[in-house]
Amino acid sequence: MRTQSVRWRAAAVLASVLLVGGVAACGNSDTGGGGSKDDGKITMGFSQVGAESGWRTANTTSIKESATAAGVELKFDDAQQKQENQIKAIRNYIQQKVDVIAFSPVVESGWDTVLKEAKDAKIPVILTDRSVDSADKTLYKTFLGSDFVKEGRLAGEWLVEQKKTASGPVNIVELQGNTGAAPANDRKKGFGEAIAANPNLKIIASQPGDFTRAGGKQVMEQFLKANPKIDVLFAHNDDMGLGALEAITAAGKVPGKDITIITVDAVKDGMQALADGKFNFIAECSPLLGPQLMDLAKKVHAGEEVPPRIETEETTFTQEQAKEALPNRKY
Numbered sequence: 001m002r003t004q005s006v007r008w009r010a011a012a013v014l015a016s017v018l019l020v021g022g023v024a025a026c027g028n029s030d031t032g033g034g035g036s037k038d039d040g041k042i043t044m045g046f047s048q049v050g051a052e053s054g055w056r057t058a059n060t061t062s063i064k065e066s067a068t069a070a071g072v073e074l075k076f077d078d079a080q081q082k083q084e085n086q087i088k089a090i091r092n093y094i095q096q097k098v099d100v101i102a103f104s105p106v107v108e109s110g111w112d113t114v115l116k117e118a119k120d121a122k123i124p125v126i127l128t129d130r131s132v133d134s135a136d137k138t139l140y141k142t143f144l145g146s147d148f149v150k151e152g153r154l155a156g157e158w159l160v161e162q163k164k165t166a167s168g169p170v171n172i173v174e175l176q177g178n179t180g181a182a183p184a185n186d187r188k189k190g191f192g193e194a195i196a197a198n199p200n201l202k203i204i205a206s207q208p209g210d211f212t213r214a215g216g217k218q219v220m221e222q223f224l225k226a227n228p229k230i231d232v233l234f235a236h237n238d239d240m241g242l243g244a245l246e247a248i249t250a251a252g253k254v255p256g257k258d259i260t261i262i263t264v265d266a267v268k269d270g271m272q273a274l275a276d277g278k279f280n281f282i283a284e285c286s287p288l289l290g291p292q293l294m295d296l297a298k299k300v301h302a303g304e305e306v307p308p309r310i311e312t313e314e315t316t317f318t319q320e321q322a323k324e325a326l327p328n329r330k331y
Helices: 002-031 054-070 083-096 112-120 148-162 182-195 213-226 238-250 268-275 290-301 319-328
Strands: 043-048 073-078 100-103 125-128 142-145 170-176 201-208 232-235 260-265 281-284 309-311
Touching (some): 043 054, 043 083, 054 073, 054 268, 054 290, 073 083, 083 100, 083 112, 112 125, 125 290, 142 290, 148 182, 148 260, 170 182, 170 213, 170 238, 182 201, 201 213, 232 238, 238 260, 238 268, 260 268, 268 281, 268 319
Parallel strands (some): 043 073, 043 100, 100 125, 125 142, 232 260
């Protein structure tokens, strides 16, 4: 009897161990491998440049709404125009073991170290809107955005056509974006290359306005004080152009007539200024990158091959075209 009792207790203990082990094993299969992989949902860490303009606000809205629609869990960070904030955010995303990292770089240089950290962690990176100047193209999967050089070139080509009969010098001032930012570098390059076709077209002053209305107004005030004769303003985005309108008006000049104004973006406020004749020409840069970004995130997470560069389709606007487009403008 005693032997049977001992055997029964031993069997009971063994059964308990197996039962607990089974429960533990089931628990491990439910929670192992990271939260995003349990339910099939992709987690994306996104670092945004900031909220410096109407374009950037529309871009952020597009990304957030598209993530929700696509079932992507979005971890969002606003870098407030500081590269160190973006690097910190990316490192946080690596630590959190997100599935995909996407960001719009504040400037072009200085990303190799943190991008290598993401690569070593086997987290794919997508660049949106702005590129980096890294020589190692394996540090990111793809770039999604605009051809900034083309935008600058289109603006310059329009001006060359408008001023083809000019017999004397045409004085141009340029409101640049943030120093070192890809849009600022590339739009300046494209515009300069295009206007080189007409030796009468001269950039007499060029200075960063940081893509903000306040910056555009402040720098334009300086331009007007230092240069009594300004024929053309080329602003790297609508917001700087809108800020410059205030300075031009305050100086007693008529924007769009006394000074020809060319901008880039085509956000609603800029399009309204164009329709009203205060701007003369806009090269479009669409902020609605969200749907394409979510599609790319799913593809790179699944290990699919994607093109190294994907450009958005964009156009240009004159006054009449702006009037036609405004009623249905989404941003």
